[in-house]
Amino acid sequence: MSRQPCASGYFRTGYEQDLALIATRLERRSLGVFVIALLAFPLIASPFQLDLACQVFLACIGSLSLMLLTGYAGQISLGHAGLIAAGAFTVGILFRETNAPFWITLPAAALVGALLGIIFGLPSLRLRGLYLAVSTLALHFVVIYLGGEYESRRGFSTGIVIDPPRLGSVSISDGRAWYFILLAAAATLLVCLNLLRARTGRAWRAIRAHETVAEALGIGIAGYKLLAFVISSAVTALAGALFAYYRGFVSVEAFSLFLTIQYLAMVIIGGMGSLLGALLGATFVTIFPYIIEIGLLALPGAQRYASLLFAVNYAAFGLVMILFLIFEPLGLVGIWRRIQSYFLLWPFRHRAASGSRR
Amino acid sequence: MQLIVNITVLAAIYALLACGYVLIYRVSRVMNMAHGELAMLGAYLLYTTASLFVGHPATAIAAAVVLSLSVGVLVYLLLMRKMTGEMVLAAILTTIAIGILLRGLIVLIWSAAQQHPLQALKFSNPSIELVGGARISTCAALMVVMTILVYGGLFAFLRFGRWGVRLRAGGQNPLLAAQRGINLNAIYALAWGLSTLTGSIAGMLIALDSGLDQTMVVIGLKAFAPALVGGLDSLIGALAGAIIVAGAEVLAIHYIDPLLSDVVPFLVLIATLIVRPWGLFGTREELDRV
Numbered sequence: 001m002s003r004q005p006c007a008s009g010y011f012r013t014g015y016e017q018d019l020a021l022i023a024t025r026l027e028r029r030s031l032g033v034f035v036i037a038l039l040a041f042p043l044i045a046s047p048f049q050l051d052l053a054c055q056v057f058l059a060c061i062g063s064l065s066l067m068l069l070t071g072y073a074g075q076i077s078l079g080h081a082g083l084i085a086a087g088a089f090t091v092g093i094l095f096r097e098t099n100a101p102f103w104i105t106l107p108a109a110a111l112v113g114a115l116l117g118i119i120f121g122l123p124s125l126r127l128r129g130l131y132l133a134v135s136t137l138a139l140h141f142v143v144i145y146l147g148g149e150y151e152s153r154r155g156f157s158t159g160i161v162i163d164p165p166r167l168g169s170v171s172i173s174d175g176r177a178w179y180f181i182l183l184a185a186a187a188t189l190l191v192c193l194n195l196l197r198a199r200t201g202r203a204w205r206a207i208r209a210h211e212t213v214a215e216a217l218g219i220g221i222a223g224y225k226l227l228a229f230v231i232s233s234a235v236t237a238l239a240g241a242l243f244a245y246y247r248g249f250v251s252v253e254a255f256s257l258f259l260t261i262q263y264l265a266m267v268i269i270g271g272m273g274s275l276l277g278a279l280l281g282a283t284f285v286t287i288f289p290y291i292i293e294i295g296l297l298a299l300p301g302a303q304r305y306a307s308l309l310f311a312v313n314y315a316a317f318g319l320v321m322i323l324f325l326i327f328e329p330l331g332l333v334g335i336w337r338r339i340q341s342y343f344l345l346w347p348f349r350h351r352a353a354s355g356s357r358r
Numbered sequence: 359m360q361l362i363v364n365i366t367v368l369a370a371i372y373a374l375l376a377c378g379y380v381l382i383y384r385v386s387r388v389m390n391m392a393h394g395e396l397a398m399l400g401a402y403l404l405y406t407t408a409s410l411f412v413g414h415p416a417t418a419i420a421a422a423v424v425l426s427l428s429v430g431v432l433v434y435l436l437l438m439r440k441m442t443g444e445m446v447l448a449a450i451l452t453t454i455a456i457g458i459l460l461r462g463l464i465v466l467i468w469s470a471a472q473q474h475p476l477q478a479l480k481f482s483n484p485s486i487e488l489v490g491g492a493r494i495s496t497c498a499a500l501m502v503v504m505t506i507l508v509y510g511g512l513f514a515f516l517r518f519g520r521w522g523v524r525l526r527a528g529g530q531n532p533l534l535a536a537q538r539g540i541n542l543n544a545i546y547a548l549a550w551g552l553s554t555l556t557g558s559i560a561g562m563l564i565a566l567d568s569g570l571d572q573t574m575v576v577i578g579l580k581a582f583a584p585a586l587v588g589g590l591d592s593l594i595g596a597l598a599g600a601i602i603v604a605g606a607e608v609l610a611i612h613y614i615d616p617l618l619s620d621v622v623p624f625l626v627l628i629a630t631l632i633v634r635p636w637g638l639f640g641t642r643e644e645l646d647r648v
Contacts, residue, residue, distance in 0.1 A: 070447065076446065076447050076450075123631055123632070126631075126635060127631065127635055129446040129447075130387075130389050130446050130450065131586075131631065131635055133389070133446075133447070133450060134389070134582070134586060134627065134631070135627075135628060135631045137624075138583075138624035138625075138627045138628045138631075139624075139628070141620060141621055141624040142621060142624060142625065142628075145617070145618070145620065145621040148617065149617065152617070257579075258458075261454055261458065264451060264454070265451075265455075268448075268451055308465075308466060310465070311462045311463075311465035311466045311470070312462065312466065313462070314458055314459075314461050314462030314465065315458075315459050315461075315462025315463050315466060316462070317458055317462070318455045318456065318457070318458030318459030318460070318461075318462060319455075319459055321451065321452075321454075321455035321458070322437060322452060322455045322456065322459065325441070325448055325451060325452050325455065326437070326440045326441070326452070329444070329448065
């Protein structure tokens with residue numbers, strides 16, 4: 001995984017250590033503390049904070065899947081919102097038409113996502129870069145149109161209402177939803193980590209670095225590219241399905257191009273080619289509008305600005321994205337690594353010349 | 359007959375917007391996802407100058423045109439210049455981010471309500487009766503005329519103008535062009551300026567015809583389809599693509615379902631990408647094929 005040493009004085013002496021997910025004792029302990037903190041979170045948090053945290057983790061699932069596709073396999077996709085919409089609509093339609101329980105709708109959403117992934121991925125066999133971006137963008141509009149068409153044909157012109165899922169006789173909502181979202185996010189992260197440290201992940205990175213060389217090394221380009229699209233799309237659709245259950249409401253308006261842009265921003269702001277980046281980016285982008293809101297309301301004459309909040313959000317979001325793209329292309333992870341290596345190397349300023357970055 | 363008029367007007371809108379995409383792509387290989395927003399900004403600038411220079415519509419229009427040209431140049435100099443040599447995705451994302459920023463700023467400055475630059479300029483927009491009982495509004499007619507003028511001007515400029523030749527050279531081979539003493543930064547800035555200018559003209563005319571609000575962004579995005587259908591580096595292609603896409607869209611709206619209007623351009627685009635990814639008139643080698 002080409003990681004930096006995570007603690008001073010720690011050197012890997014075998015391949016198993018290179019592959020290990022948790023390398024040092026400190027990591028294991030801090031992970032334990034973090035997990036306990038997350039489990040206890042609903043007990044201490046206000047409903048607003050809990051809602052925010054749920055949104056963050058839902059966004060994490062989506063951004064992790066986009067990171068697999070764009071950050072690791074190097075395939076540009078502008079159709080992320082379309083896939084999320086596909087997952088959400090699968091849940092909505094199945095729930096409305098057949099009243100299916102969630103253990104049917106969620107796999108169905110993943111299946112729809114996988115199928116769409118093949119469709120989204122097919123152009124990638126012929127196209128690259130900009131053209132691929134455009135073709136996925138076009139597919140986004142097709143999916144959204146189909147969703148809108150369903151809504152208007154079946155008379156749900158304002159959106160589809162979905163009841164919270166039930167497990168036996170227990171309705172999963174509010175506080176309980178948190179644990180399920182946490183479970184889903186943790187599972188996604190684990191799947192991603194395992195994919196990336198195995199053959200698939202290495203193949204994807206090779207494709208991203210140089211396609212011709214990857215092919216010369218005996219990597220089946222077409223297969224792995226499609227696989228990247230299929231896995232990423234299935235996870236994305238799953239995120240969409242969870243989103244639909246969490247909100248209890250599905251409507252095409254929620255899946256505009258802006259959502260795609262937000263997810264791309266998560267990946268960029270977080271830092272390309274890093275799962276940690278996907279998580280950091282998702283957190284940042286999800287919380288960002290609330291920070292802006294708080295900041296704006298703290299200004300004198302707050303009521304006057306309240307109506308402008310939406311526009312200020314837009315402008316600030318664009319500005320932050322530009323700033324990151326120009327001044328910190330490595331994203332939040334870049335900043336994090338710099339802080340980390342500052343402390344690891346202290347009292348020295350510079351790492352030895354070889355392998356200084358990444 | 360009315361159908362043909364509708365197709366012509368829509369094709370003119372698309373063509374005028376698409377040539378902005380083509381200009382930037384041809385010179386710097388960047389797809390400008392903020393084109394719709396820049397066009398919208400041009401229209402809002404016209405609205406402002408119109409209310410500044412009340413009673414002098416010519417001054418207002420000239421000021422708006424100059425302003426939009428400088429906006430394009432500034433966008434390149436301040437932002438896009440830093441993105442040279444970065445990944446395709448980073449460049450695209452920067453333009454997207456510019457678009458979002460502009461959209462936010464426009465709402466902040468001019469509010470989200472619909473504006474009518476036509477009234478601000480004190481123009482009227484009577485519809486003209488054509489042969490066969492078809493009708494066309496004056497602004498729409500102006501749009502068609504303007505498209506012909508802009509394309510004529512661009513062809514002449516790129517073919518005979520000194521800077522036009524430099525523009526083409528920079529697009530063909532930046533390294534050689536730079537070694538021949540062509541200032542690449544200047545021609546990239548020029549391309550961005552011209553692209554924003556043509557986009558803004560389109561935006562202004564759309565705004566004069568049907569009012570001005572945030573929906574113009576969607577038109578800008580849809581206009582990407584004609585540019586790609588015709589071939590991203592070909593102006594003739596953009597013209598042909600505009601006619602094809604506009605034809606398909608108007609016919610689909612008329613015969614199938616009005617809701618299709620947002621999808622048809624992208625369906626045509628997908629079909630093109632499958633059959634002929636480099637577009638009708640595009641250069642085949644240009645495409646980064648696998």
